[in-house]
Amino acid sequence: NWLRRSGPVGQWLDVATSSDGQKILSTCNGCIPQLSSNGGVSWTALNDLGPLGWRSFTVSPDGMHLGAASPDGPIFTSDDGGTIWVDHTSALNGAIDWLSLAASADGQHLAAAIYSGGDIWTSDDGGTTWTDNNFVPANNWYAVTLSADGTKLYATANGDYIYSSVLPNVAPVASIVS
Numbered sequence: 570n571w572l573r574r575s576g577p578v579g580q581w582l583d584v585a586t587s588s589d590g591q592k593i594l595s596t597c598n599g600c601i602p603q604l605s606s607n608g609g610v611s612w613t614a615l616n617d618l619g620p621l622g623w624r625s626f627t628v629s630p631d632g633m634h635l636g637a638a639s640p641d642g643p644i645f646t647s648d649d650g651g652t653i654w655v656d657h658t659s660a661l662n663g664a665i666d667w668l669s670l671a672a673s674a675d676g677q678h679l680a681a682a683i684y685s686g687g688d689i690w691t692s693d694d695g696g697t698t699w700t701d702n703n704f705v706p707a708n709n710w711y712a713v714t715l716s717a718d719g720t721k722l723y724a725t726a727n728g729d730y731i732y733s734s735v736l737p738n739v740a741p742v743a744s745i746v747s
Contacts, residue, residue, distance in 0.1 A: 582598055583596060589632070592605070593608070594637070601615060621641045624668055625669045627672040631674075634647070634676025635650070636696070638681055640668060641665065646695060666683050668710060671714045674719075677719065681713065688702060708726040711726060721736070
């Protein structure tokens with residue numbers, strides 16, 4: 570059985586949740602991201618983030634570490650459950666077109682993928698500093714994910730392979746699927 574939750578109606582693009590399902594972060598095309606702290610019973614618009622075409626979210630298992638990425642440019646993180654958000658645009662040296670964002674369980678290890686012929690960037694300090702990991706040719710990255718401890722990175726490329734890496738050594742370990 571499906572239960573329809575409250576919140577705005579729209580063309581939803583992404584949703585992420587804490588392990589208990591209480592903290593939910595989502596957005597729709599042209600919408601301001603929405604945050605629920607009670608399993609979707611009620612929602613709060615994250616007006617500080619604005620309607621920037623947000624495409625990818627991450628929420629830690631405990632619901633305290635959140636991340637948001639936009640093709641329009643910024644990556645934001647929150648370490649307090651979504652009250653205060655930090656913009657990491659300057660640390661990313663102007664890189665834009667983010668399509669996917671992933672975080673370790675503690676929110677300290679982040680990976681972000683640029684779609685249009687870009688690279689995968691990683692951070693080991695919650696987004697304060699970033700490394701451009703151009704370990705494979707620039708690609709149309711579609712999705713990234715990290716293991717809970719932040720040591721393993723997996724990425725998919727549109728029309729290409731699935732790649733994996735053990736961090737911090739970011740050389741591709743293997744092409745898994747052709």
